[in-house]
Structure formats: structure tokens, C-alpha cells
Amino acid sequence: MVTIRDVAKESGFSSTTVSIVLNNAPLARYIPAPTKKRIERAAKKLGYRPNLFARSLRSKRSHTVGVMVFDMTDPYCTLILRGIENSLYQSSYLPILTDVHNEGSRFERYLEMLLDRRIEGLIVLANWLFLDINLLADLEKSSIPTAVIGCELKTDSISSVIVDNELGGHVALEHLHSLGHRKIAFIRGPKTLGDSAPRWKGVRSFAQVNNLELDPRLVVDLPESRDPISGFEDGYKLTEELIKRKRPFTALMAFDDLTAFGAIRALTKAGIRVPEQCSVIGFDDVAPSALYTPPLTTVRQPMEVMGNMTVSIIVDGMNAVLEKKTTGAVHRKVAPELVVRESTRGIL
Amino acid sequence: MVTIRDVAKESGFSSTTVSIVLNNAPLARYIPAPTKKRIERAAKKLGYRPNLFARSLRSKRSHTVGVMVFDMTDPYCTLILRGIENSLYQSSYLPILTDVHNEGSRFERYLEMLLDRRIEGLIVLANWLFLDINLLADLEKSSIPTAVIGCELKTDSISSVIVDNELGGHVALEHLHSLGHRKIAFIRGPKTLGDSAPRWKGVRSFAQVNNLELDPRLVVDLPESRDPISGFEDGYKLTEELIKRKRPFTALMAFDDLTAFGAIRALTKAGIRVPEQCSVIGFDDVAPSALYTPPLTTVRQPMEVMGNMTVSIIVDGMNAVLEKKTTGAVHRKVAPELVVRESTRGIL
DNA sequence: TCCCGAAGTTCGATTTAAATG
DNA sequence: GCATTTAAATCGAACTTCGGG
Known part of the structure; x- marks a missing residue:
């Protein structure tokens, strides 16, 4: 050399x-x-x-950012990761990618490894969270700028970027309502998931303002689960259940796209055509949604943008650290966007 | 500290x-x-x-592996990445993830950055390749164990892991044939893609042995493209084109799953029900395939296993480097697996 | 004081060679 | 020679201090 x-x-x-x-x-x-x-x-x-080792030894800089994903196989991750990668590239940082597999122990082990490597920033990609006080404390005293995507946080030591779930719920129902649907079934998210409540709140507030009655017998809840694929299976089962109840509905609002896929499968199996006989709307706009038959109408989370945004937050944080300034955490809530495709249709 | x-x-x-x-x-x-x-x-x-900087400075080891993906948004990547991550974790290496966005210049820039960080191994995830002699030379003299997934290589300095495309083509056609299909349409891969020819060879060899006639008017080729999503759009258009030709077919073999999704969309739009009136088979078994309506029959690439395998190859290579031994490149061809779901059906 | 360049110290761990009883 | 411990050199770059013009 x-x-x-x-x-x-x-x-x-x-x-x-x-x-x-x-x-x-x-x-x-x-x-x-x-x-x-x-x-x-x-x-x-x-x-x-x-030699970067030598350089880093003196400068105490690694030009590296840790990225912790809770579950890579969740299609929700892909575009966010792309956004992160791209913004990091612009800033000449390199990401170390770790996948926690939804396991607490793995989270801790990886966190240690990343800290040992003197990452200058940390991005956590989680739609639910088991970060307990201990881990937060670890991070706080390390003074490494940290941001979480997909989880609302109250801390002022950790930044967060999240979609505006309430608005999303509102927009989704508004869409169905404007198409003339009045008997609408809902598959809500798991109670333990932070996204669930605000999305439902958005639904309820729209319903209230527009005098739309929400039939409780058409509302079901996804069970708690950490496996992304289970949204599909549970969506399937719950839709079967809804059909069995014999309460007619002309539209179904699913908690997310995977749940919507499961619902469409169940409806199709039961001989109910989508969207002719029943409209279905999802949430997220993961990649497969555009490719589905029928193409899924959904509420898009601007995932790539959220990735970019998160990087810009931690880059600011890292710059502040370099200049020995202190900055508080930043909390961003981004507006979702209705994407109308072919799984929803007006009532004749 | x-x-x-x-x-x-x-x-x-x-x-x-x-x-x-x-x-x-x-x-x-x-x-x-x-x-x-x-x-x-x-x-x-x-x-x-x-302090790992100090330690690395002496030991000249980084315990880091570079992972270069040609396009993260390709659903083909996800499970492979999961396999890589998991195996790397077992071996206490950490991956630096880079996404080349299908751009040569970005490849070179990232390669430099990775080399600067003294990665001990490199995994490249590409289904097509623009690696020219220069880059290969760079890697050779760097003596960093390197493996490519998804691309057949002849070099004996770079390892490769690839699915047995010929066998896959064979298996796919065999499945359709066993269901009684004789008039079969084919959407082949782009001519410039390494996978295309062997898959077609597998198809032809099966046809020959079984006296199945391949109607050239039912064979179309995907245009060259680097955008993963275009497989879907082109699959859609080519299927429309096939339908327009008025040569009846009862089954369609798509180059990959995305193409199959496009085909199903086109068939459905044309009022042809899948699988009742036309069976469709894909290739890869990307995640959305199991969730599709109808669930897609396909030829699975064991992607997670391929990721594991690749890591084991480069870990062996890195160990050899540590012991100052030399090892040649390893080339693995793994068998695909037929996954029968509901997009194919026997002829009545 | 301004400009140019170099010697020497530092970062934190590993390793060689050597000193002790 | 042996068991036990350590001073000093090393890895490669960056920074502090200093000297001469």
C-alpha cells in the first residue's frame, strides 16, 4: 500500500x-x-x-451511518431504504445495513456493533417499536443523532419521521364516500400498533362531519403480529368473516396494502368481484400495489421522500455535532397522497 | 472514551x-x-x-463486507439481501450496502469508497452486468474475495452463484405440459440478458423430447431494459400483442413474475380469465407472487439460500486470505423449484 | 508579521523484543 | 531456561509547534 x-x-x-x-x-x-x-x-x-483507519483514528470520524431495519422482507422498507441510500450517497456517507428480524436481542447486539464502529448517525426503520428506556438511554448518552421512521416518538433526543395517519384515514374514507359508498367495512390495524388509532380517528372524524354511520358489525381488527406477511393472511380471514356476517357492504377499507390483497383474494374467492361489486382501498402503496389485478387504490406514504427527509435530519444533526452545537430532535409528519387506481369504483 | x-x-x-x-x-x-x-x-x-479504528489500523482488518446491488427496488433483491445479512451476522461481519442504480459511474464511485474502507469481501447482486475488464482488473489486483449473484461468469478470480436457468425453463414447460397444455405462448427475456438464452434452451429441449411444437408466432421477446418495473409493462403490452395475433393459446409462460403480472393484467382486461381460460406461469417467486390474485404458479429461485451460499463462499475466501492461502473462484448453479399455486390449471 | 515547510506528537491498540525474578 | 510482565516500536494520517527567510 x-x-x-x-x-x-x-x-x-x-x-x-x-x-x-x-x-x-x-x-x-x-x-x-x-x-x-x-x-x-x-x-x-x-x-x-x-488509509481511512488512520484518518478515522485521528479525526474520530467514520463517515458511516447505521441503518437498522426491523424486518427487511416488509415491502414497506424497500423504497424507504432507497431514499436513505440515495441521500446518504449525496452526502458521502455510507450505510451499514442491519436487519433486526424483529428480535430485541438482535437489536441490542447490532446496536453494540454499530456503536463500536463509531457510526455518526443512526436511522431506525420500524413500524412498531420495542425500544425500551435502556436502549434510549444508551443512545442519548452516546450523543449520536438518531431518527426513527414509522413510529411516533415523544422523546426530544430522538427524531422521528412518520406519515400523517389521521389524514390518511380521512382521505381514504373521503374517497370511498365521494364514490357513493355508504356501507363500508373496515379492517383496522392491530391495537398495539401506533398507526392504528390515528388512522381510525381520521376515519371517524370524516364520518362524523359527513353524517356517515359506521356499522360496528362491519369493523374488525387485525390481530397483533410482527410478521409482515400475516397482514395478508389475516386480511383474508377477516374478510371471510365479514362476508359471513351477511351485513352487506359495497366497499372495504383495509389497514394496509397487504391486508387489502388478502381482502381481495377473499372477496374473489367468494365470487364477489372487485371493484364491480365491492371497492377495496389499501394504505402505503407498496410496490406490488400498482402491479396487482386490479391495480390497488391506496393511500400512499411518500416513502422515498421520507427516507430522504430522515437523512437530511441526521445529516443536520451530525453537522451540529461536528460544530459542537446541540440540536433538539426533529419530528416530521408527512402528508399521504391518495392514489386512485382500479380497485375502487363508484356505485351505480 | x-x-x-x-x-x-x-x-x-x-x-x-x-x-x-x-x-x-x-x-x-x-x-x-x-x-x-x-x-x-x-x-x-x-x-x-x-477502538476499532486503532485495531483495524494495526490488524488491517475491517470485518466489513461490501454489498453492491444493481437496483434495490427490484423485488428479486429482497430475499437475497435477507440471506446475505443473516449469514454475515452469523460470521460477525457487517455489510455496507450500496445501490448502484444501474449506473456504471455510480458503480465505480461506490467501488472506490468500499475499497477505501478496506472491505474484506465483496458481493455484487446483478442480474445483468456491465462489469468491464477494467473493473475486474481492479478487483483482481486488490485480492478481495468477490462473488456475483445472478450472473454467470467465466473468470476464475470472481465467484458466482446463479440459478440453473435451463432447468428452470424445463421445469416450467413440463408443468404446463403435464396439465395438458399444448398451445403455449412464451414471453422470453431480453436477448441481452444472460438468463434468457438458457431458460429458452430448457424450454426447447423439453419440447423436443416430448414432441411439443413451439409455434414461433406465439413467442415474443421482452425488450432490453434496466428498469425492473418495465418487465411488468412490457409483459402487459406483449400479451396484448399476442392476443391480437388471434393464435389461440391456453397457457403462457412469462420470463419472470413481473412479466407474468403484466400478462395476467392484459388477459384479464381482454376478458380472458386466469387460470380458467389461460394458465400463466412466472419465474423467480418474488414476494408478491404468493399474494397475487390468483396466486402465481412460478419457478422459484431459492433466493435466501443463494444469499447464504454466497456469503459462505466469500467467508471461505476471506479466511484463505487471512491464512495467506490462495483459492480459486467458486461457481455454483442452484436448482430452482416449481411452486404450483393457482394461476395454472389443467385443461378440461 | 507574513509565508513556507518540517520535525515531532498524537490517536488507541497490537506486537516484538526484552527485562525481571 | 521458564514464567510473568512491560517498554518501545508500529500502523498511517493529522495537527501542533517551531524555525528560517
Whole structure:
């Protein structure tokens, strides 16, 4: 490997000067152009690449950000990860990706590994959370800018980016209502999930304002689960259950897209055509939704944007750390967007 | 931050001894148990964590592996990444994830960044490849164990893991044939994609052995494209085109699952029910396939296993490097597996 | 005082060589 | 020679201090 001393020898200057020139340090102001030229040429000639271990040892910087995903196989992650990756790339940080598999022990182990590597920032991608006080404390005293995506937080040490679930619920019901639907079934999220309550609140507030009656016999709840695929299976079962109740409905609002897929499957199996006989709306707009037959109408979380946003928050945080300033946590709630495709239709 | 010297002071021994004890180095044989105890207790008491920058600077090891994905949004990636992550975790390596966005320049930039960080191994996830001689040369001389998933390679410096496409093509057609289908349409892969030819070869060989005639008017080719979603759109258009040709077919074999989704959409739009009037089979078994309506019959690539396998190859390679042995590249071709769901059905 | 460059110290751990009883 | 411990050199870059013009 070629070191800075090799460049020094080759160029005829000391390693100090080489360092100053190649890093364009403040002192480089004083160094005459010819000297710079010679050093730069020598560096290029030898193919010099500074040793990041050595550099990091001195500077205490790693230019690395930890990304912890609770479950990679959740389609919700993909676009967010893309957004994170892309923004990080712009800022010349590299991500270490860890997948916690929804296990607390794995979270702790990975967190330790990341801390050992002196990550400068941490992004956690979780739609539910088991972060207990201990872990929060660990992070707080480490003073590493941290942001969570998909989970509302009250702490002022950890930032958060989340979709406006209440607005989303509102928008979804508004869409069905505007199509003329009045008998609407709902598959709500698991009670333990933070998203569930606000989404339902949005639904209720729209219903109230518009004098829409919500039939409690058409409302069911997803059971708690950490497996992303179970939303599909449970959506299927709950829809079967709804059909069995013999309370007619012309539209169904699913907690998320996977649940909607399960619902469509169950409706289709029961001979109920979507959207001719029953409209279905999802939430999230994960990638497969656009490819589904019928293409799914849904409430989109702007996932890529949320990824970008999160990076910008922690980059700001990291810059603040570098300048020894302190910044409080930032909490962003982004507006969802109705995406009308073909799984919903007006009532004849 | 607490350093090894703090531990030395606290325990009353020198930093040398502390290092020897905590790393359980060969010399630790000579160190009496009481000494070890005291050092370990001091370390624990202070919460000592060795500085990895310093350690890496000496040892020249990073315990880091680079993972380059050509396009994260390709659903093909997800499970493979999960397999990679999980195996890496077992081996205590951490992955740096980079997404090349199908751009050569981005590939080069990322490769440089990874090399600068002294990754000990590299995994490239590509279903097509623009690796030119230059990049290969770079990697060769760097002597970093490298493996490519999803692309057949001839080099003996870079390992590869790939599904047996020919067998897959064979298996898919065999399935349709066994269901009684004789008039079968084919959407083949883009000519420039390495997977396309062998899959078609498998199809042809099965047809030949079983005296099945392949009507060239029922065979169309996907155009070249780097965008994963385009498989869907092109599948849609090509299926419309096939329908327009008025050559009846009772089954359609799509190049991959996304193409199959597009085909199903087109068939449905044309009033042709799947599978009642036309069976459709895909390839890959990406996550959405099981959730589709109808659930997609497909030829599964064992993606998680392929990820595991690739890690085991490069871990072996990295161990060889540590022991200054040399190992040649490993090339693995794994068997796909037919997954029968509900998009295919026997002819009445 | 301003400009240019270098010697020497530091970051924190590992390792070699050597000193002790 | 042996068991036990350590001072000092090393890894490669960056920064502090200093000297000469």
C-alpha cells in the first residue's frame, strides 16, 4: 500500500505538507501552486489513497451511518431504504445495513456493533417499536443523532419521521364516500400498533362531519403480529368473516396494502368481484400495489421522500455535532397522497 | 472514551498485558488466572470497548463486507439481501450496502469508497452486468474475495452463484405440459440478458423430447431494459400483442413474475380469465407472487439460500486470505423449484 | 508579521523484543 | 531456561509547534 510518506518522498516534500495539500486544510492557503501541483502529481502517479483507519483514528470520524431495519422482507422498507441510500450517497456517507428480524436481542447486539464502529448517525426503520428506556438511554448518552421512521416518538433526543395517519384515514374514507359508498367495512390495524388509532380517528372524524354511520358489525381488527406477511393472511380471514356476517357492504377499507390483497383474494374467492361489486382501498402503496389485478387504490406514504427527509435530519444533526452545537430532535409528519387506481369504483 | 490505558491503570498492569488478556492472544497462556480476572473486572467496570479504528489500523482488518446491488427496488433483491445479512451476522461481519442504480459511474464511485474502507469481501447482486475488464482488473489486483449473484461468469478470480436457468425453463414447460397444455405462448427475456438464452434452451429441449411444437408466432421477446418495473409493462403490452395475433393459446409462460403480472393484467382486461381460460406461469417467486390474485404458479429461485451460499463462499475466501492461502473462484448453479399455486390449471 | 515547510506528537491498540525474578 | 510482565516500536494520517527567510 502506498502511504503518505511515499508521496512525500516522491514529491520531495514532507508528509506534513502532503497532508495539508491533499486535504486542502486551512494552511494550504500559504502553499504555493507549484508545490501543490508537484504533490498532487506525485499522489496521482503513485495512486495514493489515504488509509481511512488512520484518518478515522485521528479525526474520530467514520463517515458511516447505521441503518437498522426491523424486518427487511416488509415491502414497506424497500423504497424507504432507497431514499436513505440515495441521500446518504449525496452526502458521502455510507450505510451499514442491519436487519433486526424483529428480535430485541438482535437489536441490542447490532446496536453494540454499530456503536463500536463509531457510526455518526443512526436511522431506525420500524413500524412498531420495542425500544425500551435502556436502549434510549444508551443512545442519548452516546450523543449520536438518531431518527426513527414509522413510529411516533415523544422523546426530544430522538427524531422521528412518520406519515400523517389521521389524514390518511380521512382521505381514504373521503374517497370511498365521494364514490357513493355508504356501507363500508373496515379492517383496522392491530391495537398495539401506533398507526392504528390515528388512522381510525381520521376515519371517524370524516364520518362524523359527513353524517356517515359506521356499522360496528362491519369493523374488525387485525390481530397483533410482527410478521409482515400475516397482514395478508389475516386480511383474508377477516374478510371471510365479514362476508359471513351477511351485513352487506359495497366497499372495504383495509389497514394496509397487504391486508387489502388478502381482502381481495377473499372477496374473489367468494365470487364477489372487485371493484364491480365491492371497492377495496389499501394504505402505503407498496410496490406490488400498482402491479396487482386490479391495480390497488391506496393511500400512499411518500416513502422515498421520507427516507430522504430522515437523512437530511441526521445529516443536520451530525453537522451540529461536528460544530459542537446541540440540536433538539426533529419530528416530521408527512402528508399521504391518495392514489386512485382500479380497485375502487363508484356505485351505480 | 475509555482506552486500554485506562484499563491498564485501573487494573494495575500494563496496556500490553491488558491487550494480551482481552484478546486471549497466544501469550495469554503464560498469564496466571488471577491477573486475567483483575484485568477483566477492570475492563468491565470501566465499560471498556476497544477502538476499532486503532485495531483495524494495526490488524488491517475491517470485518466489513461490501454489498453492491444493481437496483434495490427490484423485488428479486429482497430475499437475497435477507440471506446475505443473516449469514454475515452469523460470521460477525457487517455489510455496507450500496445501490448502484444501474449506473456504471455510480458503480465505480461506490467501488472506490468500499475499497477505501478496506472491505474484506465483496458481493455484487446483478442480474445483468456491465462489469468491464477494467473493473475486474481492479478487483483482481486488490485480492478481495468477490462473488456475483445472478450472473454467470467465466473468470476464475470472481465467484458466482446463479440459478440453473435451463432447468428452470424445463421445469416450467413440463408443468404446463403435464396439465395438458399444448398451445403455449412464451414471453422470453431480453436477448441481452444472460438468463434468457438458457431458460429458452430448457424450454426447447423439453419440447423436443416430448414432441411439443413451439409455434414461433406465439413467442415474443421482452425488450432490453434496466428498469425492473418495465418487465411488468412490457409483459402487459406483449400479451396484448399476442392476443391480437388471434393464435389461440391456453397457457403462457412469462420470463419472470413481473412479466407474468403484466400478462395476467392484459388477459384479464381482454376478458380472458386466469387460470380458467389461460394458465400463466412466472419465474423467480418474488414476494408478491404468493399474494397475487390468483396466486402465481412460478419457478422459484431459492433466493435466501443463494444469499447464504454466497456469503459462505466469500467467508471461505476471506479466511484463505487471512491464512495467506490462495483459492480459486467458486461457481455454483442452484436448482430452482416449481411452486404450483393457482394461476395454472389443467385443461378440461 | 507574513509565508513556507518540517520535525515531532498524537490517536488507541497490537506486537516484538526484552527485562525481571 | 521458564514464567510473568512491560517498554518501545508500529500502523498511517493529522495537527501542533517551531524555525528560517
